[in-house]
Amino acid sequence: MxxxxxxxxxxxxxxxxxxxxxxxxxxxxxxxxxxxxxxxxxxxxxxxxxxxxxxxxxxxxxxxxxxxxxxxxxxxxxxxxxxxxxxxxxxxxxxxxxxxxxxxxxxxxxxxxxxxxxxxxxxxxxxxxxxxxxxxxxxxxxxxxxxxxxxxxxxxxxxxxxxxxxxxxxxxxxxxxxxxxxxxxxxxxxxxxxxxxxxxxxxxxxxxxxxxxxxSDKPFFIEPLFTRDPRLITPVHILMAMMAIRGIYERHQVQSLNHGIGFNTAAIELILPTYGDKLGLKGKICRHWTLNPHPTLIPAIETSWVDSVHCFGGELGMEAYVAQRPDVFFTGRDGSMRSNRAMSQLAGQYAIDMFIGSTLQMDGAGNSSTVTHGRLAGFGGAPNMGHDPHGRRHATPAWLDLLQTDSPLERGRKLVVQMVETFQAGGQPTIVETIDAVEVGRETGMPIAPVMIYGDDVTHVLTEEGIAYLYKARSLEQRKEMIAAVAGVTPIGLSSSAEKRAALRRDGLIALPEDLGVHRSEANRSLLAAKSIADLVDWSDGLYEPPARYRSW
Amino acid sequence: MxxxxxxxxxxxxxxxxxxxxxxxxxxxxxxxxxxxxxxxxxxxxxxxxxxxxxxxxxxxxxxxxxxxxxxxxxxxxxxxxxxxxxxxxxxxxxxxxxxxxxxxxxxxxxxxxxxxxxxxxxxxxxxxxxxxxxxxxxxxxxxxxxxxxxxxxxxxxxxxxxxxxxxxxxxxxxxxxxxxxxxxxxxxxxxxxxxxxxxxxxxxxxxxxxxxxxxSDKPFFIEPLFTRDPRLITPVHILMAMMAIRGIYERHQVQSLNHGIGFNTAAIELILPTYGDKLGLKGKICRHWTLNPHPTLIPAIETSWVDSVHCFGGELGMEAYVAQRPDVFFTGRDGSMRSNRAMSQLAGQYAIDMFIGSTLQMDGAGNSSTVTHGRLAGFGGAPNMGHDPHGRRHATPAWLDLLQTDSPLERGRKLVVQMVETFQAGGQPTIVETIDAVEVGRETGMPIAPVMIYGDDVTHVLTEEGIAYLYKARSLEQRKEMIAAVAGVTPIGLSSSAEKRAALRRDGLIALPEDLGVHRSEANRSLLAAKSIADLVDWSDGLYEPPARYRSW
The missing domain is CATH 3.40.1080.10 (Glutaconate Coenzyme A-transferase)
Structure with missing residues (x-):
């Protein structure tokens, strides 16, 4: 040659x-x-x-x-x-x-x-x-x-x-x-x-x-970024998790998904074996996952909710557990996990039914960003997975469920869910008039604002107030009304009214917990399959080895 | 462990x-x-x-x-x-x-x-x-x-x-x-x-x-799929290629791109060293490519138009040429090319300014498919590259050039160009009322029609009549008018009128060759840097080894 x-x-x-x-x-x-x-x-x-x-x-x-x-x-x-x-x-x-x-x-x-x-x-x-x-x-x-x-x-x-x-x-x-x-x-x-x-x-x-x-002079640095201590999960997280399961996962038959690293999605993972089981949803939703090996997924894995998990990367302390669950995780001949961020991002973009994430700020049209004044955080994989890939051509029940007309030329849609409490811990509203990213973009001379997920890519907004089914919006105006209706007592939320909310509920554009058969009184920590890191270790048969900072028992 | x-x-x-x-x-x-x-x-x-x-x-x-x-x-x-x-x-x-x-x-x-x-x-x-x-x-x-x-x-x-x-x-x-x-x-x-x-x-x-x-019992089968004989390039292909260069590549400063395998895009590749050079565009457009090693790209490479080419796969006969041009192609330590379809598709989706392709049928709204009655062809990578990835966050001049407003919340857009002659070789119109895919989808019980590229993902339609700048359309109605205006004497084209065309030209929504400074009289084969496979071999210094079926000289 x-x-x-x-x-x-x-x-x-x-x-x-x-x-x-x-x-x-x-x-x-x-x-x-x-x-x-x-x-x-x-x-x-x-x-x-x-x-x-x-x-x-x-x-x-x-x-x-x-x-x-x-x-x-x-x-x-x-x-x-x-x-x-x-x-x-x-x-x-x-x-x-x-x-x-x-x-x-x-x-x-x-x-x-x-x-x-x-x-x-x-x-x-x-x-x-x-x-x-x-x-x-x-x-x-x-x-x-x-x-x-x-x-x-x-x-x-x-x-x-x-x-x-x-x-x-x-x-x-x-x-x-x-x-x-x-x-x-x-x-x-x-x-x-x-x-x-x-x-x-x-x-x-x-x-x-x-x-x-x-x-190297010493082993490379590694930090547990995807570990969420169940102790910090609040009843509000649990209420939102219940709404997510009934109003989104069950309703659209979500089979394959990505979860972010927040306490909201950790709550969902932890009530699948309890609340999800009671609803008879095992084997019907949440079977295939693309995400890092979250410790909070252990109870769902142990109770056979999970068929497969493909990981972007690892998580400190989960090595032995993953190696002992090769039916679920991708592992090599040596027994240890193989992750692959590029392939998992490809899968997370194209091959799953749903992305569900959170944000620091969202405007009334649904545009969101984690870039706030003085913090140029970047977006990681969120925008890649948090949009509807127009190049997708295969259909799944969830994807088809978002069709709005009978036209053979309409396509299905990936679910992109923003799950946010209306206020941040510090009392700052999450849902705001204008996201900081607009000003940050202008000040730093960026050609466009550093938006993480655009409002027109979001199909559902879930707050502690209810779910806005944005994919049903027929106009930007209607999308804004739907978001305002679940925005609580934020300035955006106050622009809505009881009449508007009632009309939107009637038309199925938003749903409150009671519309979904979710009882607020049930939303308490007793629903969590694991209430602490120690519980997660127990669930794992002692295989999960939490890093020192989480060993508080 | x-x-x-x-x-x-x-x-x-x-x-x-x-x-x-x-x-x-x-x-x-x-x-x-x-x-x-x-x-x-x-x-x-x-x-x-x-x-x-x-x-x-x-x-x-x-x-x-x-x-x-x-x-x-x-x-x-x-x-x-x-x-x-x-x-x-x-x-x-x-x-x-x-x-x-x-x-x-x-x-x-x-x-x-x-x-x-x-x-x-x-x-x-x-x-x-x-x-x-x-x-x-x-x-x-x-x-x-x-x-x-x-x-x-x-x-x-x-x-x-x-x-x-x-x-x-x-x-x-x-x-x-x-x-x-x-x-x-x-x-x-x-x-x-x-x-x-x-x-x-x-x-x-x-x-x-x-x-x-x-x-294996014999070496694996391999076929030259990406070889286009320059002899078969017609003056119409060349006219369209000139319009593409002036009205799209130059106008939007397209730096990185994918080309399909048609004669239209082969014509573009072959007039870069002639027509493109005369326009002073070398180094300004078409520097980075994701595509198989097309033999028709050789003259552009030899005249230093091309900085890099990342390939989905190989092309029979191009092995030695590629190995001798490691500055341009991705090659291993051994000297031979390394292609990678998954990474090249990722790049072709996310990292390039423009996808330009062709189709067998397009409807008046711009929906296209290569699935026709009796042929379930599939789409390969076209839809993956032929849409605007909403997860993209980096800006390039071409991407920003498609912005339509000053809003900091508007994003740029990837160029998705459909380059089609209004009629197929057999006299069948390419631009039709309804693409066959709709009926095929219905007959075979598919959940949605097998559309290759959706009209709302197409930014430009280029025919021998002119260019429709679809990204400027403010409504579906306007998009249809623009396509009809460049659809020639197809039934769709006949629904347009001289008045409508004139208005669309005036508003910059469509452009005819004369609007682009393209002279029809120049559109002849003398513009082709190589007029035959033998010319390509010459350009390659004898390194390109065309398969037997192309050795017609």
Whole structure:
């Protein structure tokens, strides 16, 4: 095959540059293995000013040894980098901008660092490419954001670079492939390098995709982001969960779904084995899930509500439980979980009946955002899953149930549910005249406001007052009326009236708990299948190992 | 780690079943290697009645030895299978239904077999799950269509199952992962099994994901589907190509795009180095592509129009050329291309400015389908890329250019262009009152009509008459008027009038060639950078090796 020949140099500039850089560390590296204590020097040799560099920042796996090392390079040598970080979660991610090593940032989510991003943007230290959803950020790695260097993390590697990511594979394969196959440089930090390839539990990414591995100074950082303590679930959460089950899950026969990480959806998970069982819904709803392994899903799994769970990433403490439930979770031959954020996002977008999420602010038309003044949080996967994918062509009962006419040219619709209490904990209304994102967008010079989920993509709004069936709205005006009718005593809610609410109920456009056969008096914590983390451990047969901070019993 | 322990048997039924089946072929297999001449017997032991079985049928890679072997099993032993085939392309895919081995089919595209699918459906021999887009079919493999068995193809494997797919990786990783990590059985046919792992050019899929490999009786079938002979490009194609470049690509600054496989888009590719150059557009439009390696893209690549191409799959004859242009194409360390249909579809949906495609029929509202009477073709990736993904949050100039108001809550829009001649070659109108898909859907009992691209997702319709800028339409009525105005002498077109057309031109809702500065007199074949396959070979420096049927010089 002529492909074995050397390509002409004018068509192989990326390859030549890669080889040039790799040659510079040849004397430092032992084959593919880099020395832990010389990483700063190595990065200065492998990364050039202005490079596009992907740094794995994920929910459950951080290339933190590499990002800490990168933050220590000499800004005279390495500067002006364009960083691509799916989830900006480490302090050093921002230190890189403070030191001038990086200049531009493309990202999808920022948790704890969202305040600092906002501040740096104002100070002119940082320039934002775009705030993406995960799925579109991965896509751009194969189009106009192909990286020069990719820094990722895994549990173990052998000396040829074969990588075992551990249960949180997350988006490592999607990040690595974009560089490995376009002459970028891939470096993986691992907790352990094994001499014998047979000591790898399994191979998640082949060694021929990885240029270098390095043993990190300490195991990569991991935080339990998807753990919700049942103790904090209130009767209001439970009332809303009951409404969700009767007025949405049962009504539309929701078989496959994604849950966010809030207490509202945790409440739903925890009353399936009690309230859901009493309604005879087992096997009829909630069979297939795309979500991280939420501990609060354990009782539903143990009572056979759940056929399958595909995970974006892992959750600290759930490793052993997941490994012992291979019928439900995706696991490898070695027994540990395999997650995959890119495939789970694809599934979460295209293959499920319903997305249900929450937000910090929603306006009267249903537009919502977690971006508020001083917090550039990003949206993660929410907009990707929280819209109706017009490219979908397969039908399910739930999807078809949202048809509004008999026209053969009308299509079904994915359920996109916003589940919010009308007021936040601090007494701030959730449902507001104008979401902060509009002003934030204007102030920071974004081309459009950073909206998380657009009102016209939302099919249902569920508050403690009731459910607005927005997919039935015939106009923007009607959609607004429906939202106002369930917006309680927020300013938006006060614009509604008893007459309007009565008319909307009569027409089936909104439903109150009593319309759904939900008794407020039943909405108490006795419905929770687990009332504490200790209960979850019991349900799991001792397999769930909650992180220290949750061990309060 | 407790995951090393054996999971309780009630939670590991899939794993036990897999082990049970694998034990049945232990005496036949040599480790992971199966004997070529005993595959029918092996499949009878590894596949059980009613199984969900994925058969790799792709554009450029067919697990045809495995599908031929499957078609020979005893229907008394293996029957009622639920087949999942991304692209139904082989006769034996349908033989499986004729013999009762398979019963139900989920698929995304059917080329040559679309007539037979239609016939079998009518005869009650075959039941269709759904017609999907590729992306949603992959998604469902991780939700409610997890396979029991996956049959795929590659070029080479070692005796541990490490797989080199060759340049057409296509969707093999997405198919394999769904089974490998949920206790399904994965069998790969390869053209060659190497004894020494070092003889594999690279590893596309790790051996720990593959249960068995078998050397096929002959190399897998491959067909040049994306090759368009420039000789067949007409002046009308060229006129339309000129209008596309001026009225769409230049106007909206389209940087990243997907092209379909028609002669219309081939004409665009071939006049970029001539007409596009004269307009000074090089470097300003069409820099990043997601598409198979079209031979007609060679002149644009050679004249430095193209920064990057990410491919869904390969194209026969383009292997050496692609391998010699690694700056442009995604290639592995071994030098050969790496394609990836799942990632390219993700990119094609989310990360590009424009999708431009064609269709067999479009109605007056812009709804289109390639499903016509007697042909259940499926849609492949067209609907996935041919809609505006509402989950997109990053802005590009083209995306922003479709904004219609100053509201910060309005979002940009992806360009979805339908490029059709008003009449098909046989004199049948392309633009019709009602697309056949409506009746086909009704007759075959589908829940909704099999529409390929919905009118409300189309932003531009381009015919030889002009361009309708549908994204500017303020109502369905106006959209229809705009389409009629460029529908020529079809019945739909005759419903328009000179007055209406003039008004629409004045308002900028439609544009005729003269409005775009396109001179009909220039629209001739002299604009084509290559006028024949031989010219393409010349452009490629002899690297492009056209298949025999195109060697007509």
């Amino acid at each position: 002529s492909s074995q020949n050397q390509p002409p140099s004018r068509w192989a500039t990326r390859r030549a540059e890669k080889q040039r850089r790799i040659a510079r560390v040849a004397s430092i590296a032992d084959g593919a293995v880099l020395p832990t204590d010389r990483m700063v020097e190595v990065l200065q040799n492998l990364i050039a000013p202005g490079d596009r560099v992907v740094v794995e920042g994920n929910n459950q796996k951080q290339a933190d040894f590499l990002s800490r090392s990168l933050a220590k390079v000499d800004p005279e040598i390495v500067h002006g980098l364009h960083l691509i970080i799916p989830s900006v979660s480490r302090a050093e991610h921002l230190d890189l901008f403070e030191r001038g090593i990086a200049r531009k940032l493309d990202f999808a989510f920022a948790g704890a660092q969202s305040l600092r991003i906002s501040q740096f943007l104002q100070d002119g230290i940082l320039e934002i490419g775009s705030i993406h959803t995960y799925a579109e950020l991965y896509g751009r790695l194969y189009v106009d954001l192909t990286p020069n260097v990719v820094l990722v993390a895994g549990y173990k590697a052998d000396r040829d670079g074969n990588l075992y990511t551990g249960a949180s594979t997350e988006d490592t394969p999607a990040l690595v492939e974009a560089a490995a196959f376009r002459d970028g440089i891939v470096i993986a930090q691992v907790n352990e390098i094994v001499d014998d390839p047979k000591d790898l539990p399994r191979v998640d990414i082949p060694g021929s995709w990885i240029d270098f591995v390095v043993q | 407790s995951s090393q322990n054996q999971p309780p048997s009630r939670w590991a039924t899939r794993r036990a079943e897999k082990q049970r089946r694998i034990a049945r072929v232990a005496s036949i297999a040599d480790g992971a290697v199966l004997p070529t001449d005993r595959m029918v017997e092996v499949l009878q032991n590894l596949i059980a009645p009613g199984d969900r079985v994925v058969v790799e049928g792709n554009n450029q890679k067919q697990a045809d030895f495995l599908s031929r072997s499957l078609a020979k099993v005893d229907p008394e032993i293996v029957h009622g299978l639920h087949l999942i085939i991304p692209s139904v392309s082989r006769a034996e895919h349908l033989d499986l239904f004729e013999r009762g081995i398979a019963r139900k089919l989920d698929f995304a595209f059917a080329g040559a077999q679309s007539l037979r699918i239609s016939q079998f459906l009518q005869d009650g021999i075959l039941e269709i799950g759904s017609i999907h887009t590729y992306a949603e079919l992959y998604g469902r493999l991780y939700v409610d269509l997890t396979p029991n068995v996956v049959l795929v193809a590659g070029y080479k494997a070692d005796r541990d199952g490490n797989l080199y797919t060759g340049a057409s990786t296509e969707d093999t990783p997405a198919l394999v992962e769904a089974a490998a990590f949920r206790d399904g059985i994965v069998i790969a046919q390869v053209n060659e099994i190497v004894d020494d792992p070092k003889d594999l050019p690279r590893v596309d899929i790790p051996g720990s994901w593959i249960d068995f490999v078998v050397q």
